[in-house]
Structures are given as structure tokens and as C-alpha cells.
Amino acid sequence: MIKVDWDLELYGRDLTIDAIRKHVGELTIVEASKRGDIDDVRTQSVNEEGYVWLEGQPEDIVQFCETITSLGIRRNLRLDLRLVVSIYHTEDYRFVVDPSILRRFADLEMNIGVSFVDMTSSMNLDVES
């Protein structure tokens, strides 16, 4: 079974989830941390920037990006937006993005990251152990 996840990661020095929460619409907030949070108890490293990870459908992601851009949130918080499409169970699958969606991401000055991940691969099981 092919599984395709569209994820949007936002980074910004003063980004908090409250700054964007009302605009996320149908997107799921997977993770959020703000500047100053302790990232790892063992090493006591501190996040130097706010971070939000959203997941959802391409149309919802592009709409969210258009909204925060047009409202000036992206510029004011100097947000770094990273779009990543992860494709799991990769056999015989062709991932396709329609030109109308390509146009909108290009207008937003955004790249599209693509990852193919074979969940059965030993590499993907061992790395987290």
C-alpha cells in the first residue's frame, strides 16, 4: 500500500504555534516547539528558533502558505518554509504534481522536497536504534 505524506516544516526565530494556529485549517499540527525550549534532556540543547511541523493535503498546504504570505506573517517572522513529500512503499509508483500546484509553489518561491522510503529496508530500521 502506497502512503504519501505532505509535510510542511516552518522555522523562524520568533515563531510560535499561536502565530499561525488560526490559519492551519485542515492541516494537522504534528509538532511544535518555540525558541528557548529544551530540545534534548540528555544534552540540554536549546532550540534557537521556533519550529512547527504541519501535515495535510497539497491544496491545504499551498493555501496555508499563500495565506501566511499574503498576511505578511511569513515576512514578519522571517519564516523558512520547507515542503517535503514522503512516499512510503515505493514499488511501481509514480508521484505526480499538477502544473497548477507547481505554479502556486513557484509563485510562493518554494522548493518541493521528495523522499522515497522503503519501510522494509534494513537501513530505515537500524538508523534509530
Add this chain to the structure above:
Amino acid sequence: MLSRNGEKTRTTHRPYTPSLEVKNMIEPVCVAEIFGENFKLKKSDPLIRGFKLKVSKGSAHERTRRTPAVGENPEHCTTVEGKITSLIRFLEKLMAHTSASDVSEVFFTEILYYNGQCNTYYKVHELAKLAKMGISLGVTSELDESIQIEFSAHELKIAR
């Protein structure tokens, strides 16, 4: 990246900064399947001259994992392949040429070679150019067991 229970983890979910060293990586190949009953492209054609691209007759739908349309005639297809930059530049040249009127449809696919995982990204200007030509971006992957993944010293330290 996935943890043992199959969930994604933030720490390694960064396609832009791959932390694993990949040996014997095969470069991705971009394939354009150009359909048109009267469209012809010879290897010596001025349109293709100057580009490092391979031209062949017939569709490449098995390699590109594309489901052929009902009634699609593979004999009315020309396949052009090479690096993404060259292929996009060629398509732009083609679309601005009179031959474009003989083209009915173009399928653009990048084939990535992987062994477990592969990451890539498409730059803004590439997306803009494809969108301007009305061409979809297709991406597929092909298993290549000759690719070796080596964990860097930093990665091994984290794993411990």
C-alpha cells in the same frame, strides 16, 4: 526517516541535509515522453543539438511507471532522456518551436535510484518552468542494490 515502530521522527526527517553518505549513487534520469502522431525528432535535429540527451522511439511507460491512457499508441511517442536541467531547456526550446503544434501531450518523469531511501528536491525555477509549459512533475524510484549506504561517524554516535 522511520523509527522501529514505523513512525516518522523529526531528527532524521531532513531531506535537504542528508546525513548518510551514499556510495556508487546513480544520478537521477529525467524522461520526457512526447506524444504526437506527426511529431518527429531525429538525433541530428537542430532542436536537440547541443543537449546531452538520448532520443528513442516509443514510450517508456514501464520505466516511468505511467499508466498508459486507453487507446494510447506507443508508436506515436518519442522518448527523450537526460539530466533535468538539459531536458527542461530542451522542452522550452521545443515548445517555442513550430514543431510544438505537432505535440499532443508530454509526460515528464524523473527516475530516482535508491536502496532503502533517496531524497531530492525540485527548485523554484524548475517548478515555474514546468508549470509555464503546462507539464506535470512526475517522480518515480528504481531499486538499485549496488548503492551502498555508509553511516558517518556523527550518525553512529547519535545511534549509540
